[in-house]
Amino acid sequence: MKTLYDKIWESHVVAYESEKVALLYVDLHLIHEVTTPQAYDGLMKRGRKIRRTDLTIGTLDHSVPTKDTLIEDEFAAKQVQVFRENCNKFGVKFFDLGTQNQGIVHVFAPEMGLVQPGMIIVCGDSHTSTHGAFGALSFGIGTSEVEQVLATQCIRQIKSKNLLIKVEKRLSNSVTAKDLILFVIGRIGTEGASGYVVEYDGEAIRNLSMEGRMTVCNMSIEAGARAGLISPDEVTFEYLKDRAYSPKGKTWDLALKFWEDLKSDSDKAFDVVLSFDASEIEPQVTWGTTPAMVTAVNGFVPDPSEAKNDLEKSSYERALRYMGLEPMQKITSIKIDRAFIGSCTNSRIEDLRMAAKVVKGYRVNPKVKAMVVPGSQTVKRQAEAEGLARIFVEAGFEWRNPGCSMCIAMNDDRLLPLERCASTSNRNFEGRQGRGGRTHLASPAMVAAAAIAGHFVDVRDWRFR
Amino acid sequence: MEKFIEHRGKTVALFQPNIDTDQILPKQFLKRIEKTGFGDFLFYDWRFDENGNQNKEFVLNQPQFKHASILLAGKNFGSGSSREHAVWALRDYGFRVVIAPSFGEIFYNNCFNVGLLPINLPEKTVEELVRKNEEIQNYELVVSLLKKKVSDDFGLSIDFEIEDFRREKLLNGWDDIDMILRFEKEIRNYEKKRPAWMPKV
């Protein structure tokens, strides 16, 4: 009995260095400007080449501006320029600013059909877990490992354990993949999946679109998982059909045959199985400084004095101090200054459709500054063609160019100290969106509704216009 | 990479859970293209105020913890972003060892590529070390990777576990690329039988 993870692992072992350490072959290496300069440097210092430029592809996303393509920040400009030069020198294909496929690394690759079931994909970025949505084993690596993969196309790994997260039954209306994964992280904690590769299954997972599945797998890392996986099915194949890099004709049939067999043999193949009931999940909002500090929109900020132990109590107190919240404050009473719709978690076309549906016919609250940053040029074009961009702009949102933007705030898109933001991104860590800034994570629909109301509201009660 | 065999050094404690790599090295310094010089920016938003002045209360700024090289941290240390810059910053600042009940997995991995030794010890044990660090002035530990032991001058001696391949790598200062390239023949064989439908760019 084997899990999907076991199977992908076995099919990629180049050699065992020792009983525990395997050398795995990497099918696709995604790169971006932030975690590569030192890796390229290492290659050059030792006179090494890139083994497979045909399995390596890059983009500019983290430190790029989203207003126009002119980079004012001297360091960012240098980093971007060095990335261009290195890619050109080594013959690596990449998507430059303003070109038609540029976007966040975890958005452009799937939409071009580069992510296919059964592959191993790595990237110097923790949210590489996103690509597990296709049944591809995908994980983040450090810069030294980026250099290793560039030089050898292989990575040394020891095997993780297998965790199955089953989400049974159906999600209620207006409850999304984002709420599902925030809920799960809230239950299992920031270390709940440490040491594991997580596979997600169950009716609620099967009912998700590829966009929703990517949102779920994307946040696996916030529970400490090595990777997240969803076995491929009709939804996956439908999505992949006719994408730029998807197999065509006879090769498609060949691939499909292989993909259809990619699933875990039985629940019994897992070390641990956790089950959740999707019908219990309500729209989620984080109140603290880890994604596990989360509750339902109709809930309350917790009271630290009711924490399980001293350590939890002090970390709750610290979080509330940083977030400027009171114990037992109602979530819906939290007023926001900013709203951010974007990031590799929630900037795909479906996310923008959900948000636009809420926004249509409304205006952004005058006290709120709101922006939408599509995940890629492709998403941007599509949203413009579908009229979503117009809905946002007419409501008072800023409509930006693709990039990581205020998910990480490496460019000018950032919170001022004490500013409070409803955000569709994945990390509410201290200072993540700007020093002293306060982040509440939620779904695109919930963030859109908060932007209009000026505070959090239950999107299930929304009056769509 | 610099070898790690044994190290004696002063301890400092940051004993709170979930210190993520965004705190260890804030994003504004990720635009640098070098591997060095990150020590000045370690825990930047905690060490310095908005105007760049030292925050006197922060433990690394207290004179008695100057030149500490062993960090005692809470669980899930180094979670979050994969940025190896966080490890470069700790190392560049002067840390050689981090002791915590658990680590973010990518961070843990990265440590071994930079020559920083992460040690997993049970929460209770770390707590005890933190207490000693508070009570004893200039508290020092001796960390032996060779013997897989943490000890002090007051009779404490704790064994720790670490996978052999990671230990060997640090003990010898090995470079992964050289190690992988020993398998050149196997890599070439593997490449011959890769499925044809997989994408090439």
Ligand code: SF4
């Ligand atoms: S959008 Fe945010 S989480 Fe995603 S790759 Fe960019 S910085 Fe990382």
